[in-house]
Amino acid sequence: MSDAATAIKSSEAGTDSAVAIVASRTSMTERILRVVIPVAMVALAIGLWQLHITVNNVPHYIMPAPLTVVTTLFTDWPTLYPSLLVTLRVTLLALALALIGGVGLAIILVQSKWIELAIFPFAVILQVTPMIAIAPLLIIYIKDPQTVLLTCAFIVAFFPILSNMVAGLKSVDHNLLNLFELNGASRWQTLIYLKLPSSLPYFAAALRIGGGLSLIAAVVAEFAVGSAGRGSGLAFRLLESGYRLNYPRLYAALVLLMITGVAIFALTSLISWLLLHRWHESALKREN
């Protein structure tokens, strides 16, 4: 940005060069408020929750107080931590596989409309079939519960990534395609230098959707399939604590799931910002 701003002095840049946009700087107050307001609101909500429990003397087997939940988080950490790792592993592995599979298949699909016609029905069928309905079937065919969870999370995250990437790879500026053709670009060069970069905004959207969905699917699948006590994820801990009326631990497991979800959202948002902030409208501030 600063290069462009200083370079305006150049007398050779033409009469219109001074129109170059110079980034406006966010004021310090606004930056502070951007952090303070959301944090204060969450703190207020937690405070009201604590107040409600204390004032109305709600027993902890109905609803635990936030302080109790935090304490339980520490005392039950030896039980909760391995479960968190299991859920995280399933989620991230499923997301990674869905990204590789979704992007890879999208690249193959857009090579020819015949390939697309042949393969797309399967992708749609897979998408519209409720995962929770086929999870009990999968456990019959795939013996290992962890693999079933992974398969379910993969199926759910895969389709949005595939359809986003197909749309992205297809919505390339036609004149840029002409330009590549004029310069004798190979199919490979067109993919690497034009189609993949121009579908980055679609990839970023796919990443954020897929990240959230794979966590949800990993949890839902565990509800449906169970994990027979070994290698249990957070969903199993939720069920278990519910049956035992151990609500503080149930809430603690929920909080861990929420934190995981927020962390995945923050991470995928950061990645999409890194990919797009230099050029794409979605990541730019409006200048007026």
Next chain:
Amino acid sequence: MLSLTDTTLAAAPATDTAPGRVLVSMRNVSKLFSNGTLALKDMTLNVQRGEFLSLLGPSGCGKSTALRIIAGLGEPSTGSIDWPSSQLDSRGKPKGDIGFVFQEPTLMPWATVFSNVYLPLRLNGVSKSEARPRIMEVLTSVGLADFHKAYPRELSGGMKMRVSIARALVTKPKLLLMDEPFAALDEITRQKLNDDVLRLWRDSGITVIFVTHSVFESAFLSNRIVVMRARPGQVYSDLPIKTSLTRDSHYRTSEEYRATTDTVSRALQEAIEIGAAGK
């Protein structure tokens, strides 16, 4: 930057009918689109080396189609494009000989000005370090050397167009095809870019085919104006434009320029009327 080495058109290569001077010719080219539109019918045009030729005509006369067919974007339905003295690649197109400037700047928004201009060389396997001097040279010639790290969104419309022109020229093509490149720009920016294109043409000896619907632009730039008619798209008249004056801001207000625009306007008016009558 605007110091002109050749000051008069007489010094520039003049129209010549000798066969060795023909760079590209369209022979009886017709183009029928799949929706049934006959965009071009039996169009024949010989483009001389070093010529600044404007294709002028009402919208729908097929001037952009003709330009694209010359570039090799889309095959003619009948007829042929001949390159009498160019080396052709496996697809029958002259290798690296064509630069194309679209109506929009058509830059890659994710790439810097430098990378955008590097693209044609990159696609032809030239390494970045090898290409750097040429890229900076061509960016300097359009007055944007200081902006090589900027992204397209940081540039004004006129500057984006300059990048587009630099990209078209970076391979040192023999033929520069421009498809209404300045139609979307304001008058002042457009005049400035016209001056620059004229300077680049004079300095490099490149052949230019310039599609426009502006009488004034074509009369200012060209040493040959081909007026086209619509329904079907064909050459209506072929006007050599000669002047002893330097084509600069004084030329824009000269009597000679006025006379030229009168002639061209009349030819265009006739072409429009004949096209409307569908004769």
